[in-house]
Structure formats: structure tokens, C-alpha cells
Amino acid sequence: MTHIDPQLHRVLDGELPSDDLTPSQREQFAALQRAARLLADAPAASVAARVMTEVRRPRQSLGQRFAQWLTERHTVTIAVRPVWSLALAAALGAIAVIPARGPGPVLGEQEGIAQFVGRFPGAKSVEVVGSFTDWRPGAVVLRDDDHDGIWRASVVLPVGEHEYMFVVDGERWITDPLAGRYVDDGFGRQNALIFVRPLAR
Amino acid sequence: MIGAGVLSATDREPTDGEVVAQVLAGDAEAFGVVIRRYEAGLLRYATRMLGHPDAAADAVAEGLVRAYRHLATCRDPSRLKSWLYRIVGNRCRSHLARRSTSDLSLDDAPPIADPQDSEAATERAEQLAQVERALETLSPEKREAFLLKHVEGMSYEEMAQVTGERIPTLKMRVHRARAALLEALKEYE
Numbered sequence: 267m268t269h270i271d272p273q274l275h276r277v278l279d280g281e282l283p284s285d286d287l288t289p290s291q292r293e294q295f296a297a298l299q300r301a302a303r304l305l306a307d308a309p310a311a312s313v314a315a316r317v318m319t320e321v322r323r324p325r326q327s328l329g330q331r332f333a334q335w336l337t338e339r340h341t342v343t344i345a346v347r348p349v350w351s352l353a354l355a356a357a358l359g360a361i362a363v364i365p366a367r368g369p370g371p372v373l374g375e376q377e378g379i380a381q382f383v384g385r386f387p388g389a390k391s392v393e394v395v396g397s398f399t400d401w402r403p404g405a406v407v408l409r410d411d412d413h414d415g416i417w418r419a420s421v422v423l424p425v426g427e428h429e430y431m432f433v434v435d436g437e438r439w440i441t442d443p444l445a446g447r448y449v450d451d452g453f454g455r456q457n458a459l460i461f462v463r464p465l466a467r
Numbered sequence: 468m469i470g471a472g473v474l475s476a477t478d479r480e481p482t483d484g485e486v487v488a489q490v491l492a493g494d495a496e497a498f499g500v501v502i503r504r505y506e507a508g509l510l511r512y513a514t515r516m517l518g519h520p521d522a523a524a525d526a527v528a529e530g531l532v533r534a535y536r537h538l539a540t541c542r543d544p545s546r547l548k549s550w551l552y553r554i555v556g557n558r559c560r561s562h563l564a565r566r567s568t569s570d571l572s573l574d575d576a577p578p579i580a581d582p583q584d585s586e587a588a589t590e591r592a593e594q595l596a597q598v599e600r601a602l603e604t605l606s607p608e609k610r611e612a613f614l615l616k617h618v619e620g621m622s623y624e625e626m627a628q629v630t631g632e633r634i635p636t637l638k639m640r641v642h643r644a645r646a647a648l649l650e651a652l653k654e655y656e
Binding site: 267268269270275278279294297298300301302304305306307311312313314316317318320321322395400401402403437439450 | 496498499502503510511515520527532537540595617618623638642646652653
């Protein structure tokens with residue numbers, strides 16, 4: 267392997283001037299600089315039109331999906347996410363035994379209810395952002411009505427797989443440690459995955 | 468009358484933060500500014516990472532569309548450049564992971580200059596082909612380190628934002644990449 271003197275590394279890092287390099291160091295310096303210059307010249311076809319076509323393609327927002335849901339006929343389906351804790355199990359049990367009052371929300375065959383639960387003691391706000399909110403905050407806010415540090419929200423989502431993260435106090439993005447399934451978010455971190463499915467009728 | 472050619476405060480180029488805010492406020496067309504500002508560098512980076520301009524165009528286009536759709540998650544718009552390089556770098560790494568080494572071919576390299584080109588251009592194309600072959604022998608991590616440092620001209624702090632690695636790790640990687648590249652250049656000379 268070619269040896270490079272630490273002094274040359276410092277010159278290449280811009281920490282030292284190149285004046286004091288030995289002839290052999292100067293040769294290596296020039297070879298690396300020449301390589302970098304050649305590599306910097308990389309003409310390529312623009313992708314601007316391709317990207318802007320996708321950018322301009324209308325995407326259905328959560329609000330639009332909700333409006334569509336309100337105007338369509340539905341049958342009830344309930345999907346239950348893996349239970350976070352005994353507390354959640356108790357809560358879900360309580361929900362299950364509450365008798366229905368009136369017609370209530372009716373979901374389509376391709377929709378289910380996702381339950382989001384996280385333990386964030388001391389948090390002032392917790393929300394969920396995900397592929398179903400176009401990763402924009404503000405659409406799904408969790409609540410901790412009994413101030414026990416466990417935050418919950420239920421939301422109607424299309425059947426299928428969704429990526430999500432918790433946003434705590436509007437600034438801390440946290441991957442759900444209890445999701446069980448994750449996917450690389452493309453930015454070096456992981457998004458949690460939830461699979462929403464309709465219950466068998 | 469408005470004086471032509473006189474720059475006012477509103478004539479200045481918007482900052483990355485201003486452009487991001489504009490896009491998030493619903494002006495999708497403003498994303499064109501982001502593309503115009505960073506497309507060339509991202510394409511150059513991806514082309515050198517992947518060794519093929521078509522694959523690079525795919526990586527950059529996919530990366531920019533993803534960036535647009537997830538723009539609200541860009542927590543520090545003043546670091547938009549690093550964020551975009553990170554996204555495209557991840558697309559490149561995914562592409563390299565999917566592509567077996569048997570797929571690598573010198574046919575993928577940009578063509579040598581047309582015979583009608585000048586002698587100097589032909590010589591430059593041959594030199595570039597040598598450097599590209601040498602670069603291809605580096606591991607993806609070393610290749611990325613060399614490109615970000617010496618071709619994209621990033622500081623180690625910026626590189627850390629792009630790669631998520633610690634600065635000492637990146638310095639070591641750059642040092643090893645330089646030595647490996649010099650070694651490979653000797654073989655292709």
C-alpha cells in the first residue's frame with residue numbers, strides 16, 4: 267500500500283501550506299489533485315424535468331382522504347396494532363366493551379383504525395407523522411389525559427403498511443422502540459412500520 | 468421608474484431556508500430552485516459513486532423526489548445541501564448493494580472522447596478513464612470519502628452531516644482512500 271506522510275495529509279486537508287513538501291510528497295499531492303480535478307468534470311443530463319413532473323403530480327392529502335371517507339358508504343372494520351403494555355390492553359379492553367351509541371364511524375373495506383401509543387414522561391406534546399401525513403406534523407396528535415406519561419391516539423388509515431415516527435415537543439423525532447418492524451428512512455435512520463388491516467367480519 | 472439592473476434587497480437569491488419555507492407553504496414550483504442549486508453537484512457525486520450516468524440520474528431523481536416529499540422532516544434547512552447529499556448517498560449505497568460486482572463493466576464508463584475531438588481532449592478523456600478505473604477499485608466507503616472531500620470540497624463537519632459518521636472515522640477513511648487511490652493509479656498508468 268502506498269504510504270502517505272502525515273504532513274501531506276495535513277496539506278491535503280488544508281491545515282498546512284504545500285510549500286514545505288518534499289519532491290515525492292509533491293508528486294503524490296499533484297496526482298491526487300489531478301484525479302480530483304478530472305473527477306469534478308462530470309457532465310450529466312439534467313433530471314429537473316423528471317423531478318418536477320413528480321413534484322407537480324397531485325397527491326391526496328390526509329384531509330382529502332378523510333373527506334372522501336365521509337362521503338362514501340362504509341362497513342365497520344377494526345384493526346388492532348400490537349399492544350404496547352398491559353395498560354394499553356386494559357384500555358383497549360375497555361373500548362371493546364363500551365356499547366355502541368348510535369351509528370358511529372363506519373369504515374370502508376380498505377380502511378382500519380391504527381392505535382399509536384408511546385411512553386414519554388414529561389413530554390408537553392406528542393404527535394405522529396408518517397407516510398400517511400406526507401411527513402407533515404399537525405395531523406395526528408396524541409393525548410395523555412391522565413398524565414401518566416403514556417400518550418395515545420387512534421386514527422383511520424387505509425389498509426396496508428405505513429411508516430411513522432413520533433415527534434415529541436415539536437422537535438424530537440423518535441422511532442417507536444416497540445414497533446417491532448422498521449425500515450431505513452433513506453436518511454440514515456429508521457422509521458417504524460405499522461400494518462393496518464381490516465378485521466374479519 | 469424601476470432602475471433596470473439595480474439589485475435591491477428582494478433581488479438577492481433566497482437562502483435555502485427561505486426556499487424550503489416557500490415549498491412547505493405550498494409553492495411546489497419553488498422546489499425548482501433547490502434542483503437548480505444542487506443538481507449538478509449531486510449528479511457528479513452519484514456518477515462517480517456508481518460509475519454510470521444513467522444509474523446516477525436515477526439515484527438523483529429518486530433522491531430529489533424523496534427530498535421533496537419529506538421536506539418537512541429537514542430539521543435544519545440551512546443544512547439542506549448536506550441533507551440532500553445524504554439522501555442521494557443512501558440511494559447510491561442501496562444501488563451498490565443491489566448491484567453485484569459482476570455487473571461492473573468498463574462499458575459503463577463514460578465513452579472515450581470522439582476521434583474528432585482535439586488531441587488534448589482525447590488525452591484528458593483517457594486520463595479520466597484511468598482515474599475512474601482506479602476509483603472503482605476503492606470500497607464504496609473510501610470512494611464516498613474521497614469524493615466528498617476532494618471532489619465536492621466538503622469540510623469534515625459537512626461530511627459528518629452527510630454520512631452520519633464521526634469526524635475521526637471520516638479522517639481515517641479519507642487518509643486510506645488517498646493511499647488506495649494512489650496505489651490504484653500506479654497500476655493503471
